[in-house]
Amino acid sequence: MVPDKSDLPQGTLDLLILQVVAAGAIHGYGLAQRLQLISRDVVQVPQGSLYPALHRLENRGLLTADWKMSDTGRESKFYRLTPKGRKQLKAEAASWLRLTEAIELILKPSGGSR
Amino acid sequence: MVPDKSDLPQGTLDLLILQVVAAGAIHGYGLAQRLQLISRDVVQVPQGSLYPALHRLENRGLLTADWKMSDTGRESKFYRLTPKGRKQLKAEAASWLRLTEAIELILKPSGGSR
DNA sequence: CCATACACCTCGGTCTTCTACATATATCGC
DNA sequence: GCGATATATGTAGAAGACCGAGGTGTATGG
Structure with a gap:
């Protein structure tokens, strides 16, 4: 039992x-x-947060997306980093x-100190 | 010069x-x-964030306040932790x-992992 | 007497996040 | 064939936090 999702x-x-x-x-x-998975269930992103966030990042030019087949046979939108996104990632990680x-x-x- | 206030x-x-x-x-x-001071200028709390936050915490019963003279001779509101506040601090720190x-x-x- | 530091406060806008809802396809069991 | 579940995407509305801008008043130093 993991403590609680924050x-x-x-x-x-x-x-x-x-x-x-x-x-x-x-x-x-x-x-x-x-x-x-990576966070061991500490980070759980609800869909109502996830998709708006992705759209925001796309609109800000940090991500690009194109539709492809996922390995389960369904259409899905695959996101990639733009150069601007890579730069932003660096800045935000440092911050x-x-x-x-x-x-x-x-x-x-x-x-x-003092 | 400190990088930037976040x-x-x-x-x-x-x-x-x-x-x-x-x-x-x-x-x-x-x-x-x-x-x-403690954060070496990284954390800078504007008054428009500070006072509402204090009032929130007081309303939630985590802080209590009473007016006293500060050492500069002005009236000021001194905050203390309630038992509930101490408990909350523990929880939030752990979180x-x-x-x-x-x-x-x-x-x-x-x-x-995998 | 005027500027600055101290010390408090509120209003309004902006942004994120979450809950709830809505849609559609593939797969598995029956 | 049919229903349940997992996959996959999305929107709408509300709640709440934070911040910039503004406002009040006192003490102190020049």
Whole structure:
């Protein structure tokens, strides 16, 4: 029994999507499964969050998509990173790291500078 | 020159406030300064986020406040944790840890189980 | 007396996220 | 053949968090 699924803070979903898509073209449904698998059920993306997020990223020019047959014989939309998306992924990953380190400083009091 | 201030993902502000208040009664203005100091300018809480957040936490019964003189001679509202707030802090800190670990798994591909 | 730092507050817009609903195809068991 | 389930996509509406901009007032230093 996994503790509980935690809702994602805003912005992090974009980062996770970009990261998974960076590993290879994938369709939305599979992406959600993959996130859940890798995170050991901690990250569970509801469809009502997933698809709007994908459309946002596509509209912002970070992803491109084309319809193909999935290996189950159904039509699905495969997403790939654009160069702009790759750049954005880099920026967001760095930003995430900077933020988590800062929060770590606050959560674990140590050398509280002065 | 610090890279750039990053906007806080929703929910994390509550966690940070609870954590700082847990270290001792403090007023809003000082709390914002303290967060900025400890995080080395990464976390900068605008007042338009700060005060609504404090009111939310107070309404939810996680904080209590009373007016006192600050050491500069002005009236200010000093916040303290309630028992409920302490419990909530624990829960949110654990949740944050679980989430960051899960995201780490996604961001740094390694043993991607199967 | 004026600017700055301290200290509080609200309003309105923007954005994300989630719940719920809606649609369609392939496959498996019966 | 038929119904249930898994696959796969999507929209609509509501809730909520965050932030920019604005507003109030006091103390202090020049």
